[in-house]
Amino acid sequence: MSLYQLQKFLYQLNRDPAVRTLYGDDPAAALSRYELTPEERQAIEAGDVGLLYVLGVNGQILMHFAGWLGIPWFDYLQRMREGVRIHGPVRAGVYAMTGGGQSFTAGGGQQQDQQQ
Amino acid sequence: MTLCYSGIVSHAPGITGRADLVQNTSVRDALYAAFARQRAEIEASKPDVLLLIAAEHFANFFMNNMPSFCIGTGESHTGPIEDPVWLKIPARRIAGAPELAGCLVRSIMQSVDMAYAEEWQCNHGLMVPLHFLDPDNRLPLIPMNINCQGPPLAPLHRVWAFGEAIREAVDQVPERIAVLGTGGISHWPATPDSGKINEAWDREFLGRLFTQDKKALLSYSDEDTYRDAGQGGFEIRTLIAAAAVAGTPGRLQFYTAELPIFAVGCAIGRFWV
Numbered sequence: 001m002s003l004y005q006l007q008k009f010l011y012q013l014n015r016d017p018a019v020r021t022l023y024g025d026d027p028a029a030a031l032s033r034y035e036l037t038p039e040e041r042q043a044i045e046a047g048d049v050g051l052l053y054v055l056g057v058n059g060q061i062l063m064h065f066a067g068w069l070g071i072p073w074f075d076y077l078q079r080m081r082e083g084v085r086i087h088g089p090v091r092a093g094v095y096a097m098t099g100g101g102q103s104f105t106a107g108g109g110q111q112q113d114q115q116q
Numbered sequence: 117m118t119l120c121y122s123g124i125v126s127h128a129p130g131i132t133g134r135a136d137l138v139q140n141t142s143v144r145d146a147l148y149a150a151f152a153r154q155r156a157e158i159e160a161s162k163p164d165v166l167l168l169i170a171a172e173h174f175a176n177f178f179m180n181n182m183p184s185f186c187i188g189t190g191e192s193h194t195g196p197i198e199d200p201v202w203l204k205i206p207a208r209r210i211a212g213a214p215e216l217a218g219c220l221v222r223s224i225m226q227s228v229d230m231a232y233a234e235e236w237q238c239n240h241g242l243m244v245p246l247h248f249l250d251p252d253n254r255l256p257l258i259p260m261n262i263n264c265q266g267p268p269l270a271p272l273h274r275v276w277a278f279g280e281a282i283r284e285a286v287d288q289v290p291e292r293i294a295v296l297g298t299g300g301i302s303h304w305p306a307t308p309d310s311g312k313i314n315e316a317w318d319r320e321f322l323g324r325l326f327t328q329d330k331k332a333l334l335s336y337s338d339e340d341t342y343r344d345a346g347q348g349g350f351e352i353r354t355l356i357a358a359a360a361v362a363g364t365p366g367r368l369q370f371y372t373a374e375l376p377i378f379a380v381g382c383a384i385g386r387f388w389v
Contacts, residue, residue: 059306060173094347104311
């Protein structure tokens with residue numbers, strides 16, 4: 001587990017256009033700069049927001065990666081729930097799911113939530 | 117005395133970015149009206165500079181070098197770091213106040229070890245308040261950050277000391293400065309629990325904040341806050357610092373927990389300075 005390195009890549013991808021360009025042109029070369037486990041590397045390459053969430057990526061970093069991937073808001077929330085369902089509870093950090101997977105956006109987007 | 121205004125204001129990317137997903141539009145519009153009133157109160161106080169104490173959510177810093185307290189001393193700042201389409205706030209360059217910021221940091225460093233940064237990029241934590249409170253981009257901005265996202269976090273008694281040091285510094289300069297703390301109260305942003313709000317906890321905290329109940333404000337442990345108010349609750353640091361800057365009681369002017377799509381209880385208030 002190299003959560004620091006995983007988050008560092010995602011942070012730099014979020015913040016540095018050059019990293020985004022490199023990652024777009026040559027993902028393997030971009031990722032070779034970071035000491036990642038095969039699971040972490042695979043989660044990035046697959047855009048697996050659910051697994052990245054379970055691995056413990058800070059939400060203020062993961063949120064931007066999800067946005068960059070073009071994942072709509074409610075889909076993003078649902079993918080995190082699915083990640084927990086498939087991979088188990090969040091393994092590190094302070095962004096654990098505490099609500100049992102329910103939606104808290106009723107009255108302000110419930111309709112959209114149910115469409116996911 | 118050059119503290120011309122002191123208050124608090126919520127921020128969250130959803131307040132602008134997900135405005136069109138709100139079903140309870142009357143509450144949303146009441147919030148926007150409260151922002152407009154706060155803007156008018158700030159303008160009436162005739163500030164030369166706006167000083168926002170915020171949480172920067174990795175806009176500038178990462179865990180390779182994470183300051184507890186930092187001030188932006190640059191000539192100008194840019195934002196938002198987010199996609200302007202996603203946040204629904206256009207990109208802008210915001211004037212800084214380098215000479216004044218330099219004076220403040222030298223004074224604050226007499227009692228609190230504060231980092232400085234001559235480059236500052238603003239994320240929603242600053243851009244959402246600015247969008248409502250200075251929509252025409254008139255006021256120079258001095259951004260200050262308290263690390264609220266990458267534990268370990270500054271203890272609350274140090275946050276209080278930081279606020280007192282800001283006030284001491286502000287009192288020594290001739291410029292009129294409006295100081296606002298901007299942070300969430302209870303919220304679980306960027307988790308599947310986004311939209312969860314502990315209204316009772318929020319109201320108790322805000323009651324303590326606006327009565328200057330320092331002992332109660334400093335009694336929250338991070339474990340208690342995490343359990344009752346989520347990781348977003350760590351941002352009470354920005355509000356506690358604002359209370360310490362003011363040093364006087366105040367009034368909660370607006371609060372709602374009825375906009376969960378914004379992922380935070382929305383609060384606006386001011387201290388009597």
